[in-house]
Amino acid sequence: LRIVKEQPAYHHGNLRAALLEAAAAVIADTGVEGLTLREVARRAGVSHAAPKHHFADKADLVRALVMESFDAFAAVLRRADRGSSGAERLQSLGNAYVRWAFANPDRFRLLFRPELRGIDDTGEIARAADASYQLLLDAVSAGQSDRTIITGAPADVALAAWSAAHGVATLLIDGPFRARGGSPAAARRAIDRLLDGFRR
Amino acid sequence: LRIVKEQPAYHHGNLRAALLEAAAAVIADTGVEGLTLREVARRAGVSHAAPKHHFADKADLVRALVMESFDAFAAVLRRADRGSSGAERLQSLGNAYVRWAFANPDRFRLLFRPELRGIDDTGEIARAADASYQLLLDAVSAGQSDRTIITGAPADVALAAWSAAHGVATLLIDGPFRARGGSPAAARRAIDRLLDGFRR
DNA sequence: TGTACATCAGTGAACGCGCGTTCACTGATGTAC
DNA sequence: TGTACATCAGTGAACGCGCGTTCACTGATGTAC
Numbered sequence: 001l002r003i004v005k006e007q008p009a010y011h012h013g014n015l016r017a018a019l020l021e022a023a024a025a026v027i028a029d030t031g032v033e034g035l036t037l038r039e040v041a042r043r044a045g046v047s048h049a050a051p052k053h054h055f056a057d058k059a060d061l062v063r064a065l066v067m068e069s070f071d072a073f074a075a076v077l078r079r080a081d082r083g084s085s086g087a088e089r090l091q092s093l094g095n096a097y098v099r100w101a102f103a104n105p106d107r108f109r110l111l112f113r114p115e116l117r118g119i120d121d122t123g124e125i126a127r128a129a130d131a132s133y134q135l136l137l138d139a140v141s142a143g144q145s146d147r148t149i150i151t152g153a154p155a156d157v158a159l160a161a162w163s164a165a166h167g168v169a170t171l172l173i174d175g176p177f178r179a180r181g182g183s184p185a186a187a188r189r190a191i192d193r194l195l196d197g198f199r200r
Numbered sequence: 201l202r203i204v205k206e207q208p209a210y211h212h213g214n215l216r217a218a219l220l221e222a223a224a225a226v227i228a229d230t231g232v233e234g235l236t237l238r239e240v241a242r243r244a245g246v247s248h249a250a251p252k253h254h255f256a257d258k259a260d261l262v263r264a265l266v267m268e269s270f271d272a273f274a275a276v277l278r279r280a281d282r283g284s285s286g287a288e289r290l291q292s293l294g295n296a297y298v299r300w301a302f303a304n305p306d307r308f309r310l311l312f313r314p315e316l317r318g319i320d321d322t323g324e325i326a327r328a329a330d331a332s333y334q335l336l337l338d339a340v341s342a343g344q345s346d347r348t349i350i351t352g353a354p355a356d357v358a359l360a361a362w363s364a365a366h367g368v369a370t371l372l373i374d375g376p377f378r379a380r381g382g383s384p385a386a387a388r389r390a391i392d393r394l395l396d397g398f399r400r
Numbered sequence: 401t402g403t404a405c406a407t408c409a410g411t412g413a414a415c416g417c418g419c420g421t422t423c424a425c426t427g428a429t430g431t432a433c
Numbered sequence: 434t435g436t437a438c439a440t441c442a443g444t445g446a447a448c449g450c451g452c453g454t455t456c457a458c459t460g461a462t463g464t465a466c
Binding site for chain 2: 031033112113114115117126129133152155156159160162163164165166167168170171173174175176177179180181182186187189190191193194196197
Binding site: 402403404408409410411412414415417419420421423424425426427428429431 | 437439453
């Protein structure tokens with residue numbers, strides 16, 4: 001039986017992952033404007049020059065964090081994309097959308113920062129975002145085929161439904177909802193009510 | 201006839217207003233994270249210590265800018281709060297909401313920054329925000345009285361309707377809407393469709 | 401209408417700070433033989 | 434199984450930068466008489 005190391009190893013072992021985790025923690029604590037490479041390194045218990053071996057610069061770290069967040073979000077939506085009709089799939093997606101935003105408010109906000117477009121040089125972020133939109137579009141199309149969702153251009157319907165979920169999620173995590181007596185349960189009622197409007 | 205002054209006056213005359221205007225311009229150009237006192241002073245054509253006579257510190261300037269933006273937004277909503285029924289008033293409010301956000305995306309974003317709560321020491325920002333919410337709540341109540349809006353707890357209905365408008369506005373100005381072929385006209389269809397769901 | 405003087409609203413130099421980034425370095429790890 | 438050595442992944446000092454804020458100052462304005 002070996003004694004557990006008390007001194008941290010000189011080589012971290014998995015610093016890249018640790019830095020991403022630390023970055024998420026910084027954002028959760030101080031918001032994205034408090035995210036600095038030095039603070040991330042501090043949290044990971046490493047000198048401030050160490051991240052250079054894993055991320056070329058600050059934008060590179062943010063990019064990786066956004067990609068990771070998109071992947072996590074998309075996985076949750078994919079798991080939620082179930083139901084015996086298109087309308088049920090849409091309802092389930094909408095609820096998952098709001099629930100994930102509520103559970104991960106800072107990561108959620110990160111996904112929609114307009115300044116991200118400035119650092120998405122290869123378009124990989126845009127592609128990751130599109131994967132989730134396709135889920136939504138598919139559910140809408142399925143619902144129109146099985147006649148459980150209202151007619152109309154699928155993109156129009158999908159964007160309106162997305163707006164509903166996004167609005168509830170945003171008002172819920174940014175405060176206005178709760179400041180007016182809106183609980184997460186009220187948010188759930190709101191998204192259900194709004195998505196009911198898409199049923200045929 | 202006097203020659204127009206070519207040298208700027210030593211005393212600006214209305215520096216406070218000029219600084220607020222410059223701050224709005226900075227935010228429009230670089231986003232709120234690019235807002236610095238020095239840059240604001242630079243735009244206003246004044247030394248970087250000059251703002252001190254008008255704003256105690258940076259938070260003070262941001263606070264003033266937010267208040268000004270809330271007032272402008274509330275005035276627009278108040279003007280839009282017309283219609284022969286509660287349902288029409290709600291529709292008109294929702295459209296005005298999205299239109300103003302589209303016309304003033306950076307100011308709109310500013311109003312909902314979660315970190316604002318940190319600088320709203322006197323609660324004046326919360327009060328300004330509440331004024332607009334009351335408009336919405338009144339329209340919903342009126343619509344329930346005249347039976348043009350669905351039944352339900354007025355706060356529930358109001359928060360759901362707000363979510364719809366907020367979601368459309370946010371997705372429109374932050375990109376996802378346009379990135380998927382959604383024009384401002386599509387946004388208008390989206391908000392109309394969503395608010396139609398509140399008609400009785 | 402002039403003059404003296406207080407007050408107001410600017411200037412520009414200076415401060416300390418945390419940031420991103422660079423650099424020479426060093427200890428740990430992996431590999432060839 | 435050892436050994437030599439390249440490479441990898443850290444350290445810590447240093448840099449230049451823009452920031453918010455402070456300070457002594459100065460020119461413009463307003464007011465009392």
